Each structure stands twice: as C-alpha cells, then as structure tokens.
Amino acid sequence: xxxxxxxxxxxxxxxxxxxxxxxxxxxxxxxxxxxxxxxxxxxxxxxxxxxxxxxxxxxxxxxxxxxxxxxxxxxxxxxxxxxxxxxxxxxxxxxxxxxxxxxxxxxxxxxxxxxxxxxxxxxxxxxxxxxxxxxxxxxxxxxxxxxxxxxxxxxxxxxxxxxxxxxxxxxxxxxxxxxxxxxxxxxxxxxxxxxxxxxxxxxxxxxxxxxxxxxxxxxxxxxxxxxxxxxxxxxxxxxxxxxxxxxxxxxxxxxxxxxxxxxxxxxxxxxxxxxxxxxxxxxxxxxxxxxxxxxxxxxx
Amino acid sequence: xxxxxxxxxxxxxxxxxxxxxxxxxxxxxxxxxxxxxxxxxxxxxxxxxxxxxxxxxxxxxxxxxxxxxxxxxxxxxxxxxxxxxxxxxxxxxxxxxxxxxxxxxxxxxxxxxxxxxxxxxxxxxxxxxxxxxxxxxxxxxxxxxxxxxxxxxxxxxxxxxxxxxxxxxxxxxxxxxxxxxxxxxxxxxxxxxxxxxxxxxxxxxxxxxxxxxxxxxxxxxxxxxxxxxxxxxxxxxxxxxxxxxxxxxxxxxxxxxxxxxxxxxxxxxxxxxxxxxx
Numbered sequence: 001x002x003x004x005x006x007x008x009x010x011x012x013x014x015x016x017x018x019x020x021x022x023x024x025x026x027x028x029x030x031x032x033x034x035x036x037x038x039x040x041x042x043x044x045x046x047x048x049x050x051x052x053x054x055x056x057x058x059x060x061x062x063x064x065x066x067x068x069x070x071x072x073x074x075x076x077x078x079x080x081x082x083x084x085x086x087x088x089x090x091x092x093x094x095x096x097x098x099x100x101x102x103x104x105x106x107x108x109x110x111x112x113x114x115x116x117x118x119x120x121x122x123x124x125x126x127x128x129x130x131x132x133x134x135x136x137x138x139x140x141x142x143x144x145x146x147x148x149x150x151x152x153x154x155x156x157x158x159x160x161x162x163x164x165x166x167x168x169x170x171x172x173x174x175x176x177x178x179x180x181x182x183x184x185x186x187x188x189x190x191x192x193x194x195x196x197x198x199x200x201x202x203x204x205x206x207x208x209x210x211x212x213x214x215x216x217x218x219x220x221x222x223x224x225x226x227x228x229x230x231x232x233x234x235x236x237x238x239x240x241x242x243x244x245x246x247x248x249x250x251x252x253x254x255x256x257x258x259x260x261x262x263x264x265x266x267x268x269x270x271x272x273x274x275x276x277x278x279x280x281x282x283x284x285x286x287x288x289x290x291x292x293x294x295x296x297x298x299x300x
Numbered sequence: 301x302x303x304x305x306x307x308x309x310x311x312x313x314x315x316x317x318x319x320x321x322x323x324x325x326x327x328x329x330x331x332x333x334x335x336x337x338x339x340x341x342x343x344x345x346x347x348x349x350x351x352x353x354x355x356x357x358x359x360x361x362x363x364x365x366x367x368x369x370x371x372x373x374x375x376x377x378x379x380x381x382x383x384x385x386x387x388x389x390x391x392x393x394x395x396x397x398x399x400x401x402x403x404x405x406x407x408x409x410x411x412x413x414x415x416x417x418x419x420x421x422x423x424x425x426x427x428x429x430x431x432x433x434x435x436x437x438x439x440x441x442x443x444x445x446x447x448x449x450x451x452x453x454x455x456x457x458x459x460x461x462x463x464x465x466x467x468x469x470x471x472x473x474x475x476x477x478x479x480x481x482x483x484x485x486x487x488x489x490x491x492x493x494x495x496x497x498x499x500x501x502x503x504x505x506x507x508x509x510x511x512x513x514x515x516x517x518x519x520x521x522x523x524x525x526x527x528x529x530x531x532x533x534x535x536x537x538x539x540x541x542x543x544x545x546x547x548x549x550x551x552x553x554x555x556x557x558x559x560x561x562x563x564x565x566x567x568x569x570x571x572x573x574x575x576x577x578x
Contacts, residue, residue, distance in 0.1 A: 011393055046578075047578070050576070050577065050578065053408060054407070054411050055404060055407060055408075055576065055577040055578075056576040056577065056578060057576060070411055071412065073411070073413035076409065076411055077408065077409055084404055085340055088400065088401040088402050088403075088404040088405050089400060089402065090314075090317075090318060090396060090400045091400065092318040092319055092320075093318060094316050094317075097313070097317035098317075100313060100317070101310050101313045101314050101317060102310065102405050102406070102409040104306060104309045104310045104313050105306055105307055105309075105310035105409040105410050106306070106409045106410075107302060107306050145405055160392070169422075219423060251347075
C-alpha cells in the first residue's frame with residue numbers, strides 16, 4: 001500500500017508582473033486525512049497547486065513532498081497523482097491511448113490504464129475519443145490520470161466541478177477511502193459546502209494569503225452564535241426582550257437574538273409570561289464562517 | 301537509459317495515437333506519386349520519342365531530356381516538394397501540446413522539460429525519416445515504374461541512386477526536427493501552420509530566386525533552409541530551373557539544416573517550453 005508524504009509549502013510566493021497571485025504562503029498537509037484547500041475563485045489556489053507540481057515556478061519559497069521538490073521525485077507519477085482543472089486532452093485520442101501515453105512516459109505497466117478507467121467508471125468508454133466526452137467524463141478521466149501510478153499523494157483541483165450528483169457522492173467516498181489507506185489527499189474547491197462532508201482539515205486562502213488552517217471543526221466557532229426565538233404573541237416577546245436590554249433583529253422564522261445561550265432568552269420570556277413556540281440556537285453555518293473569512297480576510 | 305527512452309517511447313505513442321500522421325502520409329504519397337509519375341511520363345515519353353519533343357512547348361524540356369540525371373531529379377521530389385509534410389508534422393506535434401494543454405500531463409509524467417523536448421526531437425526525426433520513405437515510395441516507386449515503361453533506365457542498379465535515396469530520408473528527418481523547433485518557437489498552432497505554408501510555398505522560393513540575381517545574395521541564399529536541403533539531397537528541380545545559383549556541399553547542406561532545427565528548438569525551449577504552464 002503506498003504511503004502518503006507530507007506536503008509542505010514554505011513561504012511560497014508568485015507574482016505575475018505587478019500582481020501578487022500568491023503571497024508568502026506556508027502550510028503543511030498531512031497524510032491519512034483529506035485536506036480541503038479552499039478559497040474563492042481567483043484566490044490563487046490553482047497557481048499554488050501548479051507551483052507544488054513544478055508547472056509554475058515560484059517567485060520565492062518552496063513546495064515539497066516529504067522534502068523533495070516535484071521535479072526531484074525519482075518516480076513522480078508513482079508518488080504524486082494530480083488532476084488539475086483544465087481539460088488537458090487531445091480530443092482525437094481515446095481515453096485509453098491518452099492514459100497509455102503517460103503510462104509509457106512514467107514507465108508504468110500498460111495494465112494500469114484499464115485498471116484506473118475501471119476505478120473511475122469509464123471502462124465502457126475507454127476506446128471512445130475524448131473529444132466527445134462530457135464535462136463529468138473529462139473530470140473522471142483527469143482523476144484516472146492521477147491514479148495511474150497508484151500514488152501516495154493525491155492533489156486534485158476542483159474535482160467535483162461538473163460531476164453529476166451520483167459522481168459527487170462517489171468521489172466523496174473515494175476521497176475518504178484514499179485517506180483511510182494512509183494517503184495524503186489535497187482537494188481544492190471554491191465552495192466549502194462541496195467538500196465539507198469529506199474533508200478533515202481545511203486550508204483557506206483569500207487574495208493569495210492564508211486566512212485559516214486547521215481541522216474542519218475549527219471553523220465552527222468563528223461566528224458569534226445567535227438564538228432564534230418566536231412566540232404566538234410576538235409583540236409581547238419584543239417588549240420582554242427590549243425590557244431585558246437584549247439586541248435582536250426580526251427574521252422570517254422569529255426574532256434573532258444576539259446572545260449565545262437559548263436558556264437566557266427562554267428565562268426572559270418565562271419571567272415575562274410570554275408563550276414561546278420557537279427557541280433554539282442558530283447553528284453556526286460553516287459556510288458563513290468560511291465566507292466571513294474569505295471576504296473579511298481576517299485571520300483568527 | 302530509461303530516462304530518455306521512456307519519454308521517446310511516449311512521444312511515439314503520442315504521434316501514432318492521433319490521425320494526423322497517416323493523413324499526412326497519404327497526402328504526401330498521393331501528391332508526390334502524381335507529380336513524379338506525371339513528369340516521369342512526360343520526360344520519359346520525350347526521351348523515348350513516344351512524345352515528340354516539338355509538341356512540348358516548354359523550351360527546357362528538350363534540354364532536360366538530354367541530362368542523364370532525369371531519374372534522380374524525379375526521385376528527389378520526395379524531399380524537394382514533400383519537405384513541407386515533415387515540417388507540418390513536427391510543428392503540429394509541438395503546438396498541439398500547447399493548444400490542447402497536454403503539457404500539463406506531459407510535464408507531470410516527465411518533470412524534466414528538456415528531456416521531453418529532446419525526446420520529441422528524436423521521435424520526430426525518426427517519423428520524419430518514415431515520411432521520407434513514404435515520399436520515396438511515391439517518387440521512386442511510381443517514377444521508376446513509368447521510366448521502365450518508356451524504356452528509360454530508372455538507374456535503380458546505380459549506387460548513386462541509393463545514396464540519393466538515403467540523403468532524401470535524412471533530409472526529411474531533419475525537416476521534421478525543424479518543425480519541432482518552429483513549434484516551440486511559435487507555440488500558436490495557427491501561426492505555425494501559416495508560417496510553414498507561407499514560407500515553404502511562397503517566401504522561400506521567391507527569396508531563393510531573387511538571391512540568384514547577384515553573387516553576394518547568392519552566397520547568402522544558399523544558406524536558406526530549402527537551398528540547404530536541396531544541397532544535401534544533391535538534385536532538385538529548383539537548382540536545375542535556376543542554373544548559376546551557387547550551392548553548398550552535400551555535407552554542408554545537412555549541417556545547415558540540422559543547425560536550423562537545433563537553433564529553433566534551443567531558442568524555443570527558452571521562450572516557450574520553460575515557461576509557466578498555467
């Protein structure tokens with residue numbers, strides 16, 4: 001079973017002319033976990049991943065797999081599998097000949113081609129020209145390419161884009177199983193909701209800079225929690241909350257009170273003799289804290 | 301050894317897994333066979349008396365038929381006319397990588413980019429030689445058959461003819477290398493094709509023709525790639541059509557052609573191949 005290597009970015013920076021696409025980024029990605037690499041479009045995710053893979057040369061800093069730069073890996077495809085977002089296929093080649101070319105280049109057995117096409121569910125289309133593939137099929141072929149060398153590290157750029165619901169469900173399970181085998185899995189996305197079911201850790205960047213890194217659960221505490229409360233007699237409830245000196249706004253499903261403890265709000269209503277039919281703590285949405293991070297650009 | 305053999309094998313796999321190579325081969329063969337066959341029939345007919353030389357209006361034809369070099373001239377069509385095909389194949393093999401963004405999987409599989417470009421050059425050299433053989437099947441195969449029909453000696457027992465054939469194969473191989481160089485120098489596929497067609501079919505013939513007007517320009521003109529190729533092959537319709545034009549030695553022609561290929565590839569490596577792949 002291939003084992004994952006630690007991916008380490010150290011002070012990596014890329015400038016294109018006057019534009020700084022990635023600014024002094026440092027973080028590590030551990031084996032055995034699925035790490036989500038998140039940020040809005042244009043945040044520098046793809047540039048960062050391309051620097052990691054030696055396709056774009058960093059202006060300064062390094063990105064390594066277990067201490068080695070990509071170009072120094074003795075067997076790159078057997079160490080790192082990458083699927084980048086661009087559709088990198090000659091439309092006249094079949095899926096099988098496309099993968100065959102790179103199996104030959106990397107010195108991998110030709111039998112791997114049929115195996116990986118089977119894994120991604122393209123076996124029935126192996127001898128079809130890629131030009132006729134749908135976006136979802138291209139994504140699967142890109143994934144098949146990344147698996148050719150049975151690598152211990154997977155680097156996938158927006159792998160969920162263009163997949164149908166069935167494909168999304170499949171890839172979530174697939175990513176988790178790869179990490180469970182001890183591989184390093186780094187998955188980028190511009191939507192947290194796309195990957196939050198399958199990632200263990202998150203790295204969030206905005207405008208080329210790191211804004212957060214840690215376990216997914218660390219996002220949970222970012223926004224001050226609120227309590228939702230409602231009553232058949234909303235005016236009485238408003239009066240009670242005002243009398244108690246609490247900040248609140250009126251929402252569709254009730255009043256949103258800016259305190260963390262539902263018990264406190266319930267007690268105020270009880271003391272004022274107001275019947276309450278809704279009372280709960282608003283779940284801190286991961287997506288909201290994610291958006292707050294990437295828009296505010298504030299570090300925790 | 302695997303470090304270069306694998307990328308070379310991959311480059312062969314790339315070429316033979318798309319349709320371009322056999323389309324170019326078929327067009328090359330048909331074009332050369334038609335041209336060589338037609339002219340062999342014309343000159344053979346004149347030489348054997350089957351066609352009265354009076355009925356051939358071109359003044360040069362009578363003079364040409366007197367030359368013993370008629371079969372080599374026809375045979376050399378494979379490269380003197382057909383050289384555009386290996387250039388196109390080489391240029392498309394390289395620009396296709398840019399156009400279809402296959403540089404990404406290519407460089408992921410072989411991160412040492414110089415090795416990839418070297419492998420591509422080697423593979424295209426071999427496939428260019430193959431196109432040379434295809435062209436020769438057209439020019440020698442069809443030409444000799446027709447010469448035989450008119451009782452003109454096709455010179456196939458002559459060692460010189462086979463040396464010529466060998467040099468034609470070499471010239472075609474070098475032209476494919478030049479194509480690779482052009483492709484990295486001008487990664488835009490459309491621009492590359494336009495340059496190949498405009499230069500080989502129009503600009504260079506004009507330049508070669510114009511360069512023969514004075515001695516100084518003729519000394520420069522003989523270094524044009526087409527002129528160098530004709531010098532390497534040693535017989536061409538062009539050199540006959542413009543007598544007095546100075547030419548390079550055979551070996552010089554080969555070296556000049558090789559220099560064009562390597563120079564373009566080297567500069568292209570720096571200006572496009574080494575660049576960020578985004």
